[in-house]
Amino acid sequence: MQPIKNPLGRVFIHLSIWVFVLYNSVPFVWTFLQSLKTKKQANSRTPLFWFEPTFEQYSELWLEKVPENFSVLVYTLIAILITLFLFSVIGKKLSISSVAIRLIILGTIVLMLLSIPLFVKTAEFYDYFVNTMIVAIGTVIISIGIASLSGYALSRYLGIAGVILIILALAFRSLPRMAFGLPYFWMGQISGLYDSNFLVIIALAAVNQPFAIYMLRSFFKDIPREIEEAAMVDGASRFEAFIKVIVPIMWPGIITTSLFTLVLVYHEFLLVRILTLKNWTLAVAMQQYLGGISDSGSLPLKSAAAVSAALPLLVVILFYQKHLIKGITAGSVKG
Amino acid sequence: MVTLMIVPLGLAVFIGLHRVSYSTFKNPVFVGLSNYLEVLSDPAFWDAVLWNILIILVVVPAHIILAFIAALILDQVTGPIRGFYLAAMLLPMIVVPVIGTVVFRQLFDPSGLIAWFFRVVLGERILFTETFMKALILIHSTWISTPFALVIFFAGLQMLPRDLIESASIDGANRIQQIRHIVIPQLRSLFLLNAILAVMDLLRLFDNVFVLTRMNPIFHSDTMQTYLYRIATTVKRLGKANAGAVLTVIIIMVVLIPFLIYMYREQIEER
Numbered sequence: 001m002q003p004i005k006n007p008l009g010r011v012f013i014h015l016s017i018w019v020f021v022l023y024n025s026v027p028f029v030w031t032f033l034q035s036l037k038t039k040k041q042a043n044s045r046t047p048l049f050w051f052e053p054t055f056e057q058y059s060e061l062w063l064e065k066v067p068e069n070f071s072v073l074v075y076t077l078i079a080i081l082i083t084l085f086l087f088s089v090i091g092k093k094l095s096i097s098s099v100a101i102r103l104i105i106l107g108t109i110v111l112m113l114l115s116i117p118l119f120v121k122t123a124e125f126y127d128y129f130v131n132t133m134i135v136a137i138g139t140v141i142i143s144i145g146i147a148s149l150s151g152y153a154l155s156r157y158l159g160i161a162g163v164i165l166i167i168l169a170l171a172f173r174s175l176p177r178m179a180f181g182l183p184y185f186w187m188g189q190i191s192g193l194y195d196s197n198f199l200v201i202i203a204l205a206a207v208n209q210p211f212a213i214y215m216l217r218s219f220f221k222d223i224p225r226e227i228e229e230a231a232m233v234d235g236a237s238r239f240e241a242f243i244k245v246i247v248p249i250m251w252p253g254i255i256t257t258s259l260f261t262l263v264l265v266y267h268e269f270l271l272v273r274i275l276t277l278k279n280w281t282l283a284v285a286m287q288q289y290l291g292g293i294s295d296s297g298s299l300p301l302k303s304a305a306a307v308s309a310a311l312p313l314l315v316v317i318l319f320y321q322k323h324l325i326k327g328i329t330a331g332s333v334k335g
Numbered sequence: 336m337v338t339l340m341i342v343p344l345g346l347a348v349f350i351g352l353h354r355v356s357y358s359t360f361k362n363p364v365f366v367g368l369s370n371y372l373e374v375l376s377d378p379a380f381w382d383a384v385l386w387n388i389l390i391i392l393v394v395v396p397a398h399i400i401l402a403f404i405a406a407l408i409l410d411q412v413t414g415p416i417r418g419f420y421l422a423a424m425l426l427p428m429i430v431v432p433v434i435g436t437v438v439f440r441q442l443f444d445p446s447g448l449i450a451w452f453f454r455v456v457l458g459e460r461i462l463f464t465e466t467f468m469k470a471l472i473l474i475h476s477t478w479i480s481t482p483f484a485l486v487i488f489f490a491g492l493q494m495l496p497r498d499l500i501e502s503a504s505i506d507g508a509n510r511i512q513q514i515r516h517i518v519i520p521q522l523r524s525l526f527l528l529n530a531i532l533a534v535m536d537l538l539r540l541f542d543n544v545f546v547l548t549r550m551n552p553i554f555h556s557d558t559m560q561t562y563l564y565r566i567a568t569t570v571k572r573l574g575k576a577n578a579g580a581v582l583t584v585i586i587i588m589v590v591l592i593p594f595l596i597y598m599y600r601e602q603i604e605e606r
Contacts, residue, residue, distance in 0.1 A: 004411055004510075013411045020405045021423045024482065027438040028426055030448055034441065043446050163602045167595055174535035174587060178563040179580040182573060183346035269433050269542045270560065274567075283431045287546075299446065306437050310430045317429050321422065324429075328486045 028310075035303035042299040057304035061125050073119055077112070084108060125308065128285040131197060132312075135272075135281055136265045138201040140258045143212050146205070148254060151216030152242060156225070166217065169210035180207055181274040188275060195277040203271055208264050212257050215327065219253030220246070256327040259320050266313050282309040347577045347584075370578035380579065382555065383562040384586065386469075390558070391537045394476045399529055401477065402484035407514070409485075410492045421489070428482035436546040439475050468547065468554040475543050480536065484529040491525045492518070531594045538587050559583045 004010060034042050036053040084105050091101040114130070116122060154162050184203045188194035223246060231241040247254070272284045286309055289302045317324060374380050409420060427435050442449040443461055450461050461467070495518065503513050519526075541560035548554045550565065557565065563583065567576035 013408055017405075017408050017412060017420055020408070021420055023478075025423045025426050026448070027435075027442055028430065031438045031441055047446070047448055047451050160603075163599065166602060167599050170598065171588070171591060171595055174538060174591060176539045176560055176563075176580060176583050176587065177541065178560055178567070178576070179347050179584050182563075182567060182577050182580055185567075186346065186573065263429070267431050267433075269431075269545070270564070274564075283433045286431075286433050286437060299441070299444070302437065303441070306434045310434045313431065314429060325486055325490070328483065328490070 031303045031306055035300055035307050037300050039298060039300055042303070057300045058308065060301065061123065061304050061308060063120055063123055065121055070120075080108070080112060125285065125305070128280050128282050129312070131279055132266065132281040132283075134197050135200050135204065136262055138197070139204045139208065139265045140261050142201065143205040143208050143261055144216075144254060144258050147209060147212035147216050147257070148247070148250070149242075151213045152220050152246065154213065155217045155220035166214065169213050172210040173214075177207070177270040178274075181271050184271075185274050194275065195279050197279060200272055200275050200279070200281075203275055204265050204268060207268075207271060208261050211264070212261055215257050215260065216250075216253060219250060219257070223249060252323070252326075255320070256323045259316075259323050260327050262316070263313065263324075282312075285309065347581050370574045371582065373575060374579045374582055379557065380562060380582075383557045383559050386556060387538065387540065387558045390473065390476060390540065391534055393473050394480065394537060395530055395533045397473075398477045398480045398484055398533060399526060402481045402529070403488050403526075405481070405485050406488035406492055407518075409489055424485060425482045427479045428486075432479060432542045433546055435479055436475060436543040439478065440471075440547055443471065463554075465554050465556070469556050472544055472547055472556055475547065476537065476540065479543065480533055484533070487525055487529055488522065491522045495521055527597075531598075534590065534594070538590065559586070 004013065033049070035057055036055070037051060038054055038056070041051055088101055088105060110133075113133075117126065154166060180203065184199065185194070188196075188199045193199040227249070228238075228241040228245055231245045232238065236244065266281070267283060268281070269283050272281050273287075276284070286305060289298075289305045405424065409417065409424070412420060430438075441447050444450060445460075453459055453461055499517055499521070500513055503517055508516070539560055540558045541564070544556060544558050544561050545564070548556055548561075550561065550569075552565075560583075563576050563579045566572055566579060
């Protein structure tokens with residue numbers, strides 16, 4: 001559409017867009033404010049917008065007890081983050097390959113997060129966080145491994161069975177979680193795997209598989225057949241052609257699909273809730289801060305839990321927002 | 336995919352034929368179809384189905400209209416500020432749904448913003464009655480499913496052929512006419528896609544109902560999924576819950592068949 005030129009119209013457009021922005025973001029901003037208040041301030045009947053922020057809720061959530069040299073540790077953490085940032089800037093100048101930079105940064109951050117308990121006594125919430133990381137990474141690796149092979153096959157095989165499989169994959173996406181959760185629950189009880197990360201990973205990979213296949217197929221379809229045919233003429237087997245020729249071209253598509261799988265796993269509530277007793281992921285861990293039927297729990301603590309559980313994913317998305325939007329549109333607009 | 340998906344489904348049908356409780360996992364008793372009949376004659380199950388269908392009938396049109404308007408407005412904004420607006424609008428989609436619901440619900444708690452607004456402007460306290468809870472579920476479902484549709488519409492608007500609109504505006508079509516006669520027909524397939532995806536997601540609505548009602552039965556707002564969850568955990572009858580799960584799968588398939596046939600035709604043509 002052509003832009004509206006009329007100044008009154010421009011004002012109207014910016015006003016109405018702010019209505020939408022507020023509609024979508026006010027709850028989050030409000031919760032963030034709540035998480036920085038003391039219990040008394042949060043429960044006040046007239047909302048407070050200006051107050052002395054306190055971080056006691058966060059420390060109660062993450063730490064068993066606050067160590068004496070806490071400020072030193074925080075400064076070290078900030079220093080490491082700044083070094084990483086500088087490294088990423090300098091690395092670009094020195095023309096180190098961007099994949100290597102990303103891998104180094106990612107590895108350092110993961111190591112840093114895993115080494116936290118060596119220095120500080122952490123509370124339960126940290127265990128949920130580690131669980132979430134294990135489950136998310138495991139699921140992404142398994143389901144992308146299977147889905148890239150089958151998505152590739154489906155994009156190349158043009159028989160009618162291929163179309164039916166794709167439709168089935170889409171239909172399975174809409175199936176209720178309960179229909180999978182309960183059988184997996186039963187299997188877990190029989191085999192003794194109930195409440196283990198392994199069972200959760202298998203179940204989540206199964207549930208997210210169809211979507212990953214569907215999405216990867218739409219990326220694979222864009223790659224011309226001639227490329228792998230050329231590789232096969234040169235003497236590569238079909239599998240070799242796939243690993244050595246197709247996968248390198250497909251990196252953006254695979255990253256996008258992994259990101260989507262990651263988001264879906266992170267969001268999963270019901271399945272993890274059914275399959276675990278205490279080995280929760282962050283989304284499920286939220287429920288213990290909800291309070292009972294009548295009382296509403298500790299407001300600031302609940303808000304702090306919500307903010308801390310949402311932040312890791314938000315940070316990841318922040319770096320890959322372009323991939324996310326591309327992924328949403330890839331399967332839909334292009335057809 | 337076949338082993339991971341079909342085997343559990345088959346297992347669900349199989350367990351549905353047995354009487355299984357939490358103490359008798361290893362030796363289920365065969366009871367034939369009685370579990371299925373029991374679910375079918377349970378009025379609570381049909382209430383859940385009807386409520387779920389009502390949610391779909393309200394939320395699908397509401398969120399599509401909202402998302403389309405938002406996308407049209409966002410399309411008018413240019414420059415780097417657009418990225419900021421888009422990111423702010425996508426928040427409900429990126430944040431974990433359970434947390435999104437917690438955050439939303441907080442506004443209505445006695446100390447929340449909207450509750451305060453109600454007290455100051457209308458002089459009334461918010462009471463969590465059944466009607467209010469149902470309205471809240473409808474509003475929240477719309478709120479949380481809008482961003483996804485927004486992204487799809489927005490991408491579609493970017494890809495509209497420019498010359499079509501230019502020639503229309505030269506012919507003297509005003510803005511409303513342009514939208515009515517060019518934009519909407521061009522984006523028809525996106526409207527359909529959004530509808531399909533929303534129906535699929537709403538048919539397995541669970542997270543927000545679970546958090547909003549905290550599974551309190553006084554609200555009578557069970558969807559199909561929360562109904563099954565209730566049977567599996569509070570009544571502790573796995574066989575019946577599995578039978579119910581199989582029945583919901585059948586209901587969902589019946590609802591989806593027209594969409595799936597459409598998709599099938601499209602894929603065959605594309606081939």
